[in-house]
Amino acid sequence: MSLKLKIIIGSTRPGRMGPIVADWVAEAAAAHAGFDAELVDLAALDLPLLDEPNHPAAQDYQKDHTKAFSAIIDDADAFIFVTPEYDGFPPAAVVNALQLLVKEWAYKPAGTVAYGGISGGLRSAQELRQLIGNLNMVALNAVVPVPFHWEKIEDGKLVANDPMKDGLSGLLDELQKWGDTLKPLHAAEVAAAA
Template identity: 65%
Template sequence: MSLKLKVIIGSTRPGRVAPIVGAWAAKAAEAHGGFEVELVDLASVDLPLLDEPNHPAMKQYEHAHTKAWSAIVDDADAFVFVTPEYDYFPPAALVNALQCLSQEWRYKPAATVSYAFVSGGLRAAQELRTLMGNLQMVALPQVVPVPFFPQFVKDGELEPNEPMTEGINMTLTELAKWAEALKPMRG
């Protein structure tokens, strides 16, 4: 059975570019061939802010939206988080989605595709990697930044440059290695 990769669109803001960047990341992952890929949009998941009465470590969810989110995350072997940078930080919706679960993230590798203007979203990616590590994910140091992202969006699609394409392919290769190596721990 192939490894299951969830590409998670981390912005829920109206007018967001995240679905375009996420679609590119998912398409690159499919072309890479190391994963069975699912694109997950947090706007569709529609998680309220930390509304479960029990701590996530207990995995005793009461709400259907949390149970559905848990099933999506639990099913994964690896993640690519697509994040913009809002005030030097990842979006609150993405942080909430990570924090409302606990056990489902453990022993799974995660990578980040970030976008913004001059920073390429690298500051948000760094903060996100810290949170991933605290949730016992293996946060890859590789980040695929998309700086000055509007120049790469044409006709509703992201048209990457060569470094972006090389970066995502290298990151996906590393992600597959880690996902396979960590499989016994998730067993």
């Protein structure tokens, strides 16, 4: 049975290239055959900055946008965060999205595909991995960096080199292993809380 993989586009800036990188990830996930992949675009969701009156651990959401986002994340078995690097850090939009929820993230694996200049977004990915771990997700060690991403875009598509392709294939393999392993644990936690 395929795992539900949510590929989260972390940038919301006008002119962003996150959707192009995320499309490459989604194509690879579809070819992998272990996943039912879905893109989650934070720009389209337009989540306000932490506007819920109650702590997210209570899951007593008052806002429709939070309820909708909670359902999207709760439905997932695994995640790939596609993130640029802004000043050595992930975008505020992805940090906000992560901090908006708590229990929906727990006991699920998460990988990162980062893009940027010479470092390929690795500093951003490292910071993001720490936050992911703090939310009881399993932050996978493997990160797929995409250095100088703008040089790899042709006709609106990312043209990946072999190391990028191999890295993403390995990340998907790890996500599938961890996703299969953690899925019963997440289900047990949800059942215990009900």
